[in-house]
Amino acid sequence: MEFFNKVGKVALGSRLRLMTAIITDDAAKIYESYGMHFSPKWFPVFYTLMNEKEITITEIATEIGHSQPSVSKIIQEMIATGLVEESLKSSDKRRNIVGLTAQGWEFSKELKLQLNDVEAAVDGLISESSHNLWAALEEWEHLLEQKTLFKRVNEQKKLRESKDVKIVPFESQYLEAFKTLNVEWISTYFEMEEADYKALDNPKEYILDKGGKIFVALYQNEPLGVCALIKMNDSEFDFEMAKMAVSPKAQGKNIGFLLGQAIVNSAREQGAKKIYLESNTILKPAINLYYKLGFQKVFGLPTPYKRCNIQMELKI
Amino acid sequence: MEFFNKVGKVALGSRLRLMTAIITDDAAKIYESYGMHFSPKWFPVFYTLMNEKEITITEIATEIGHSQPSVSKIIQEMIATGLVEESLKSSDKRRNIVGLTAQGWEFSKELKLQLNDVEAAVDGLISESSHNLWAALEEWEHLLEQKTLFKRVNEQKKLRESKDVKIVPFESQYLEAFKTLNVEWISTYFEMEEADYKALDNPKEYILDKGGKIFVALYQNEPLGVCALIKMNDSEFDFEMAKMAVSPKAQGKNIGFLLGQAIVNSAREQGAKKIYLESNTILKPAINLYYKLGFQKVFGLPTPYKRCNIQMELKI
DNA sequence: TACATTTGCATAACTAGTTATGTAATTGAT
């Protein structure tokens, strides 16, 4: 298909569907040419019955990776042709234990011959090709089980968008953003407190003039994230990371991580030994982010905030 | 899937279907996470419209390898969401020329970003795997175009069944088979002639005693094919291959070829220089077989048979 | 110029799967 070369690998799904159609169409012809009245879609179920002798419908479904209704329908069709019988001995009347009939067993002998031929043909195809389709499918099942395509694409998205994020030092034009972004999330999850208003209304006095820093994340030149590095009173070398806020509409762009990195780098440049932070465990993505940045839980330090129920520290 | 390892490569179709389902399920999630109201199945059509600007439904169908009704339905769905408009200028009123709306073009910009992410994710998967699924699919499309799976399986069947075919010299117990197998095909396509009855009723006198041979093909100990090598009157070293007959129920087991080989080998052992045969061009599989055995057309020799319209010869 | 054939498309009916739902039988918890 010329089309696939044009579109590129995003059409993987379409290409797979086409190949599936080609193969199953031929499968139907193959059964016919062997004089077998057998639908290709019956195969996984029939094969399972050949090996398991007696088994319930749900067991077959999990074995072959189909839905239970799918197996249910297939079994009904095979009963109609006389290959399978149902309601075999079971004390549990919900369960429908099915197995092959004498005719089914007879048929399985013919089927085995055909399977050998098909297997040989597929092996031939594999040996003629330099890329092993069968092995590739097996490998992809594995890789996608470990991390879905969805997750992989989202990682790419984050990566791309984080390239458009610029972390810049605070300027007076970002005064409003610094306050509104913080008020937004704090008042969503908690109540604004006295200490919040102090820092958000007067960042110059409470943060910058005391030797702290504020960083702003710009996405397409709009300030969508902020975070402060505040010098702690007790020690020359201790800082607090606080007032991190990212706009909900900019979530998933890695902004939190980039701000955190900027904070840590800045602290390091200033010769910091420790960075401390306070948070609340209901903010799960934030806590995960802090761990990712290298923070560890600590206990028992005093705090002015009611909402604080977890304290963390990063030793530099 | 444990199942596929048990079953082996005959389940290729099932495995492909499962992988297709996994990929398209994730595709739907991906569009959703980008905030796009877009169904994955629309993609090939939409992509074509992005590149072709204006195009008819049938043209799209051939381009992307779908059926025309499939494209017809997809276009209707996309018109309903406002991405596509139809009935664009055309003097031919049967044709429905479709193209993207302004909204469609707007959407295509977003889509391109997403496509980059997907392509990067798929490339990532390919580089993580040792078997390239994308390349394998492309290769298989090619290989199956050249020779379908159906044909490949049939070749394997022939190969297997020809192993169960034994070619043995004539014995008196095969007298009846020699006649009935020949009468069967001759009277199907032509009329029995005087010369037929002579040879079929008295093979000893007319064939064997004159230094000829008859071979019988046994499949599961049943005589299902016969063929004679007859010494020609004019020369010590010339033979005729005649009275080849294979039962219709044993077709496709390579029996004709095996009989032909036996005849040729026997002639060679007796020091033959030429083998001659007579046939009719309506018997296409037979003529093909003779070519396969190495026979070439010759012209103008006398023959007692009305049904003969082609004469062939193999020089040894 | 008339009429048969071909073309382009929509619609209907089918296929092989899915999810959602209802029901009877069994199991578990008080």
Place this chain on the structure above:
DNA sequence: ATCAATTACATAACTAGTTATGCAAATGTA
């Protein structure tokens, strides 16, 4: 012992494709 929860299954309704069919428009041909 009773009642809620779970389980096994069938059935219904949906999805994404297919082939079959019918109709109107265009083309080809005598």
